[in-house]
Amino acid sequence: MSRMVTQIISTMETQVSNGPSGTSLPNGPVISTNGATDDSKTNLIVNYLPQNMTQEEFKSLFGSIGEIESCKLVRDKITGQSLGYGFVNYVDPNDADKAINTLNGLKLQTKTIKVSYARPSSASIRDANLYVSGLPKTMTQKDMEQLFSQYGRIITSRILVDQVTGISRGVGFIRFDKRNEAEEAIKGLNGQKPLGAAEPITVKFANNPSQKTGQALLTQLYQTAARRYTGPLHHQTQRFSLIPPFGKGPDPNNSTKPILDNLLNASYGVKSSPSLLPRFSPITIDSMTSLAGVNLTGPTGAGWCIFVYNLSPEADESVLWQLFGPFGAVTNVKVIRDFTTNKCKGFGFVTMTNYDEAAMAIASLNGYRLGDRVLQVSFKTSKQHKA
């Protein structure tokens, strides 16, 4: 089980822009002559969202750009689990454009989200994802795209690499715009040797990632349950009580602990965080919070409120998302602005769901140099509240 956690595969992906089609208007919803609304310039698809991100967090993140007409985090119909992508339809096409420019590539926990225009929904674009294996280890993502591009428009491509060495694992994925393009690629390339390759490649339709093995689903259950608990870290394993499918010995608590430790450590999101981060140390975090957090407001409803001081007058919400997003679930960010000038008054607030992630963010970002300023970051206290 713990092996599955360490098996996270690092990948590279081309960011393909799905440009909106049709003529462009400066503002407002586009109404075609038949009365149907054309949302091609306002509707976005967001991919590679963290597994634990909620609909509320999703809305909060994209709502910080502009007024949203509608948004939806897509979930598995049966399990209710996030499928890792969603849609945001803005009122104003300019905000959709702004969202792509400011949020595409944003790092959230272990993910780098992708924000692009949604293609018009249709049956012809479904099931157009191919799984490719037996690729020469020297073949790059560009090489692979070049090979497949003769069969149609490529939406995404990816070659899986060993996380430690960075060397290609010889397998990858190609998503075409249309299913029939994917079919043609299979006909043309399955069993063929790429230019100069020793072995033929296998090209077939990819399995649907939502069709998981029982064990993978159980892992996911554990992750979800573990992240929901927001107490101090050293209490986490002893308070945790999801046992039956995992316990092999007479004391399921003991046999479960190492698994949980792995899952919890994997959930800190430290790996993808800025290089300035110190190594994770539960003792440091705990002593810091117990000494400095005398007047902690605590997890009031939504989560743990963090006070961020010494932001520049130009700071905006996206800065706070970028700073705190890598550490875990962020439910809300707010930059406090002067009423008349609309400039940041030098501080803001961030709400995070989980105590351990909030503590990690504070430990890492307090004293962080942002431009020519040094940030002060702490749990919000009642004293600061009055100020």
Add this chain to the structure above:
DNA sequence: TATAATT
């Protein structure tokens, strides 16, 4: 030899 891309 397996990633969360169409509501």
